[in-house]
Structures are given as structure tokens and as C-alpha cells.
Amino acid sequence: MPAAQFINKLEVQIDPQLILAVHGYNEKRKPGQAIRDMVEQAAKEAHNLVDPRALYQEFAVQQLTADSVILDGGMRFSTGRQISSFWQGSKTLGVALYTIGDRLEKQVSELISEGKHTEALNLDIAGTVALGVVGFRVQYYACERLAKHDLETGPWLNPGYLDWPLTDQRLIFNLIPAASIDVRLNDQCMMIPRKSVTVCAGIGVGQRLDGFNRCMHCGVSKCPYRRLTATK
Ligand code: SF4
Numbered sequence: 081m082p083a084a085q086f087i088n089k090l091e092v093q094i095d096p097q098l099i100l101a102v103h104g105y106n107e108k109r110k111p112g113q114a115i116r117d118m119v120e121q122a123a124k125e126a127h128n129l130v131d132p133r134a135l136y137q138e139f140a141v142q143q144l145t146a147d148s149v150i151l152d153g154g155m156r157f158s159t160g161r162q163i164s165s166f167w168q169g170s171k172t173l174g175v176a177l178y179t180i181g182d183r184l185e186k187q188v189s190e191l192i193s194e195g196k197h198t199e200a201l202n203l204d205i206a207g208t209v210a211l212g213v214v215g216f217r218v219q220y221y222a223c224e225r226l227a228k229h230d231l232e233t234g235p236w237l238n239p240g241y242l243d244w245p246l247t248d249q250r251l252i253f254n255l256i257p258a259a260s261i262d263v264r265l266n267d268q269c270m271m272i273p274r275k276s277v278t279v280c281a282g283i284g285v286g287q288r289l290d291g292f293n294r295c296m297h298c299g300v301s302k303c304p305y306r307r308l309t310a311t312k
Pocket of ligand 1: 294298300306
């Protein structure tokens with residue numbers, strides 16, 4: 081089993097347009113200058129607060145059933161039928177964990193305690209946008225490595241998505257050295273720092289799913305972050 085790779089030099093640019101998109105602004109509904117200024121300020125502040133860290137590791141797949149992934153050694157992820165179908169043909173499971181650290185969320189709490197709710201909201205959204213940028217870089221890192229071996233990567237998905245129970249986060253945290261990037265899991269299977277993400281992808285899939293958009297298959301209909309994928 082290859083060792084975990086620590087991904088350094090994660091440069092994070094936060095595009096204020098993406099914060100505006102989460103608020104529902106677009107070409108037809110443009111924000112005023114005051115809102116633009118506030119959002120730009122949030123993006124700058126977030127840039128100073130993020131502390132991106134990531135790790136990536138691959139695990140051999142023993143068997144991919146109709147609704148689960150079983151790793152060598154017997155660990156079983158109950159992914160559900162849809163995710164299992166996206167990953168059909170996989171010989172390996174890529175697992176990534178990334179975070180922007182806890183400084184931004186501490187500042188959000190501080191702003192809330194001062195009654196600055198709009199600033200807190202914008203900073204929180206900017207943090208989520210930053211986390212998305214880190215995720216993109218991590219996935220790019222893995223896909224680039226795998227493409228050199230002509231290996232196709234399936235969609236990057238995680239416990240809590242579709243039918244995959246959130247409790248399978250515990251299995252992921254048993255597999256990878258999460259503590260080495262200062263991320264832990266609480267009893268409710270939520271990650272600390274809060275702005276942290278795990279994702280997995282089947283590697284060596286037998287089908288191309290170019291342009292896969294996880295929001296299209298997601299049942300969280302009122303999620304404001306759905307608008308981010310609409311801007312791409
Ligand atoms: S709709 Fe929201 S919760 Fe669902 S996948 Fe997209 S960003 Fe995630």
C-alpha cells in the first residue's frame with residue numbers, strides 16, 4: 081500500500097465573484113458597489129486566514145459490489161448502488177483529506193459574537209470557496225499522477241453523499257493519518273476543523289464520466305453552493 085502523500089504549496093485564490101454567486105448574484109442580478117466592496121474585503125481576509133493542508137493515499141480494492149467497495153484487508157464502504165455504479169471497474173480507491181485549518185472559523189465566531197453577522201456570513205462563504213479551491217487542486221494532483229499511468233479516475237465523492245452513510249467517515253479516519261494535518265472526527269462524524277473535506281474516487285474505472293457534476297445527483301435542493309457549479 082503506497083504511503084500517504086502530503087500535498088504542499090496549495091496556493092489559494094478566492095474569487096469574489098464566487099461569493100456573490102452563492103448570494104444569488106449573476107449577470108442579470110448585479111450587486112451594488114457596497115456589496116462588492118464587502119465581498120472583496122471578505123475574500124482578502126479569508127486569503128490571510130486560510131492554512132491549507134492536504135493528504136492523499138491509495139488503497140487496493142478487493143471487490144466492488146453492486147452497493148459497496150471492499151478494500152484489501154476487508155474494510156467495507158457502504159457506498160450505495162449509485163456511487164458503486166460510478167466507480168465500476170476500479171482496482172484502487174483514492175482517498176483525500178484536505179482542510180483550510182481553523183483560523184477562519186474562529187474569526188467567523190468572533191465576528192458573530194460582535195454582532196457582525198453579514199461580515200461573518202461573507203467570511204464563512206469565502207472560506208467555503210477557498211476549501212473548494214483546495215479540493216480542486218488536490219483532485220488535480222491525483223488525476224495528473226494517475227493519467228501518467230493511463231488510469232481513468234471516477235467522480236470524487238464522500239460519506240454523506242447520496243446513500244453513502246456519514247458514519248463511514250470513521251473508516252476513512254482509520255485508514256489515513258488525518259492527525260498529521262490536524263484534522264479529527266467528533267462523535268457525530270463531523271470533522272474538526274469544520275472546513276475540512278474527505279473525498280474518495282475509484283481509480284481505473286471502465287467508463288468516462290466527463291463533466292460529472294455532483295450537484296446534479298444531490299438531493300439537497302436548496303443548497304446555495306449549487307450555484308457555484310452553475311458558474312463553471
Ligand atoms: S447541491 Fe450542495 S450539498 Fe449537494 S453536492 Fe452540490 S454543493 Fe454539495
